[in-house]
Amino acid sequence: MGPSSIRIFSRPLSASIRSRLQLRVHPTTLRTSTTPLLWAIGRRVFTTMDSVTATTHQGVLNPPTEAPKPKTNEHGKRPFAGRQNNGKHKKMSKKQKKAPVSEGTHEDVLKLDIEALMAGHRISDDDATTALPAQGSEIEVEVVELSSTGDGLAKQKGSDRIYVVPFSVPGDTVKVKVYRHLEKEGYTVADFIAVTKPAPIRDDSRISCQYFATCSGCQFQMLDYAEQLKIKKNVVVKAYRNFSHLAPELVPEVLDTIGSPLQYGYRTKLTPHFDGPPTARKRGNTKALEEMPPVGFTPKTSRKVIDIEECPIGTEAINRGMKQERARMAVEFGKYTKGATILLRESTKRVPKDGSAAAVPSSSSPPNSPGEKATQLPDALAAGILPESEVVVVETKKYTEYKTCITDFKGTSAEYIDDFVFTNPAGFFFQNNNSILPPFTQYIREHILPPAPKPSDKPIRRLIDAYSGSGLFTITQASLFPGGSIGIDIADQSIDFARRNAKLNGLKRQRVKFIAADAPELFKSVKEFDSDETVVVIDPPRKGCDDSFLRQLLEFGPKRVVYVSCNVHTQARDVGVLVRGHVGEAEAADEEDDVMAPVEETTTQKKKGVRYEIESIRGFDFFPQTSHVEGVAVLNRVKV
Numbered sequence: 001m002g003p004s005s006i007r008i009f010s011r012p013l014s015a016s017i018r019s020r021l022q023l024r025v026h027p028t029t030l031r032t033s034t035t036p037l038l039w040a041i042g043r044r045v046f047t048t049m050d051s052v053t054a055t056t057h058q059g060v061l062n063p064p065t066e067a068p069k070p071k072t073n074e075h076g077k078r079p080f081a082g083r084q085n086n087g088k089h090k091k092m093s094k095k096q097k098k099a100p101v102s103e104g105t106h107e108d109v110l111k112l113d114i115e116a117l118m119a120g121h122r123i124s125d126d127d128a129t130t131a132l133p134a135q136g137s138e139i140e141v142e143v144v145e146l147s148s149t150g151d152g153l154a155k156q157k158g159s160d161r162i163y164v165v166p167f168s169v170p171g172d173t174v175k176v177k178v179y180r181h182l183e184k185e186g187y188t189v190a191d192f193i194a195v196t197k198p199a200p201i202r203d204d205s206r207i208s209c210q211y212f213a214t215c216s217g218c219q220f221q222m223l224d225y226a227e228q229l230k231i232k233k234n235v236v237v238k239a240y241r242n243f244s245h246l247a248p249e250l251v252p253e254v255l256d257t258i259g260s261p262l263q264y265g266y267r268t269k270l271t272p273h274f275d276g277p278p279t280a281r282k283r284g285n286t287k288a289l290e291e292m293p294p295v296g297f298t299p300k301t302s303r304k305v306i307d308i309e310e311c312p313i314g315t316e317a318i319n320r321g322m323k324q325e326r327a328r329m330a331v332e333f334g335k336y337t338k339g340a341t342i343l344l345r346e347s348t349k350r351v352p353k354d355g356s357a358a359a360v361p362s363s364s365s366p367p368n369s370p371g372e373k374a375t376q377l378p379d380a381l382a383a384g385i386l387p388e389s390e391v392v393v394v395e396t397k398k399y400t401e402y403k404t405c406i407t408d409f410k411g412t413s414a415e416y417i418d419d420f421v422f423t424n425p426a427g428f429f430f431q432n433n434n435s436i437l438p439p440f441t442q443y444i445r446e447h448i449l450p451p452a453p454k455p456s457d458k459p460i461r462r463l464i465d466a467y468s469g470s471g472l473f474t475i476t477q478a479s480l481f482p483g484g485s486i487g488i489d490i491a492d493q494s495i496d497f498a499r500r501n502a503k504l505n506g507l508k509r510q511r512v513k514f515i516a517a518d519a520p521e522l523f524k525s526v527k528e529f530d531s532d533e534t535v536v537v538i539d540p541p542r543k544g545c546d547d548s549f550l551r552q553l554l555e556f557g558p559k560r561v562v563y564v565s566c567n568v569h570t571q572a573r574d575v576g577v578l579v580r581g582h583v584g585e586a587e588a589a590d591e592e593d594d595v596m597a598p599v600e601e602t603t604t605q606k607k608k609g610v611r612y613e614i615e616s617i618r619g620f621d622f623f624p625q626t627s628h629v630e631g632v633a634v635l636n637r638v639k640v
Contacts, residue, residue, distance in 0.1 A: 287337060314344070
């Protein structure tokens with residue numbers, strides 16, 4: 001379902017993921033990507049924290065010794081370092097030459113948006129009078145569209161050239177600095193300088209952050225929230241148009257995006273970081289920092305971290321944690337010979353006002369750490385063990401909630417969704433906007449079963465929660481499935497916490513079960529389930545589902561599928577596969593220019609003839625002020 005990284009990994013991390021852990025992002029990526037770097041390290045990357053060496057301080061990761069900076073090509077991209085052919089030239093096949101854009105990456109999304117704009121706004125050669133400006137020069141451009149990446153797409157008067165400009169909206173006239181012409185891609189990346197003529201929808205008085213347009217975390221603070229929701233609905237519409245490879249009549253109208261109850265102060269996890277000394281990249285470096293470094297996030301136009309004292313989209317507890325960590329760094333900076341990442345994770349202790357007992361998560365945090373002290377609230381607060389400055393007290397009608405900030409990656413955080421309680425390793429993934437989780441899980445509850453089943457249909461009795469993590473859907477939806485619910489994830493520790501959460505929520509093993517299994521093998525674990533009585537919830541990482549998983553899903557053929565995604569572009573791609581009923585058909589369709597071209601079926605698919613139709617598609621705004629939108633697609637099985 002998030003930004004900026006990613007679900008659960010139990011295998012060793014790849015080099016690219018390790019580099020994200022170290023937050024060493026190439027400047028081209030920073031200039032062309034609007035993925036909020038507040039969560040650029042990914043959605044579930046900290047599952048393998050044993051692969052990273054921690055410093056003496058519990059809340060900071062000290063990255064492994066850094067490798068030399070890789071060589072890059074003219075576009076700042078790493079050269080291909082995969083399979084080699086020993087210098088022999090091999091002729092590319094037609095399919096290789098015409099590889100479809102289907103991965104749903106930032107580059108894929110931007111490319112298709114630019115191509116669509118160029119096709120609809122081209123001027124004649126006679127009117128094209130403006131020469132391509134020199135790199136580094138400053139020009140004025142007019143923003144004509146907004147990419148799904150959150151970047152403005154602009155044009156200079158008298159030119160067809162497309163300029164990608166962050167922090168801008170359609171109707172703006174902006175002054176920019178030309179950063180790089182990408183000749184092969186056919187567009188230019190530019191740095192935002194200032195708005196010279198604002199668009200009617202732009203109101204800079206709405207901006208609540210002093211770092212906006214420098215920090216790359218937010219893109220839309222200048223927009224009314226209703227306008228942000230309209231934009232995000234259009235992102236979902238374009239995702240299905242560009243990536244599903246389905247005929248328009250097979251895709252229902254996208255429903256309005258559900259907004260977040262909180263538009264600021266909602267984010268329950270942040271990971272600020274700091275750079276090491278200039279000598280940090282040298283092998284065997286032992287020289288420590290000589291002064292406190294900037295602690296914050298990476299700006300849009302540079303690799304150097306900018307100093308950020310507070311983040312308005314973070315909760316109050318998170319910002320208090322930020323202040324405390326900055327104060328600690330002012331004293332302890334001399335201990336660091338490398339840059340590092342700091343964890344800020346909110347944890348909640350809930351006390352009923354009627355005196356009844358509440359589920360009380362135990363702590364695995366070290367003695368006297370904030371995580372361990374938080375479980376002793378309110379006694380620790382009353383006794384002065386935990387300073388008032390470290391606790392945010394929230395009064396509701398039924399509860400008093402004590403919110404603290406955990407900085408220990410191995411600590412345990414707790415949060416509540418309605419009356420459900422969930423515990424997680426603080427460094428693991430869990431949704432970072434608690435305010436939207438009650439309406440979000442309620443929406444799933446209202447749509448997970450068919451709205452009007454036929455009298456001849458078997459009643460749906462079972463739930464399979466793929467990519468279950470610590471049990472969000474398995475637990476919150478369990479009451480609807482008398483035959484039981486099963487959550488499956490590849491990470492053993494996530495499954496351990498899911499079982500713990502089921503117990504905390506009073507769910508017996510007969511009703512809820514969790515299994516650690518790799519997603520491509522998960523359906524072997526549920527052979528006893530009748531597919532006619534089963535719903536499958538999918539919540540994969542940003543890259544979406546792989547072919548093996550989709551084949552298994554089609555072969556199992558559950559009655560209903562609810563696909564939750566933090567990347568609506570890969571969601572659209574995968575939903576297209578389920579609607580066609582064939583893995584790989586989109587590629588064949590691209591070559592034949594036919595979105596429903598037939599391909600050879602597997603034996604199982606021939607026997608079952610399973611495919612799906614889309615009942616509904618809707619976006620959820622988990623990250624207000626940013627370009628990110630989560631998607632929920634509901635599908636029903638149909639017989640061919």
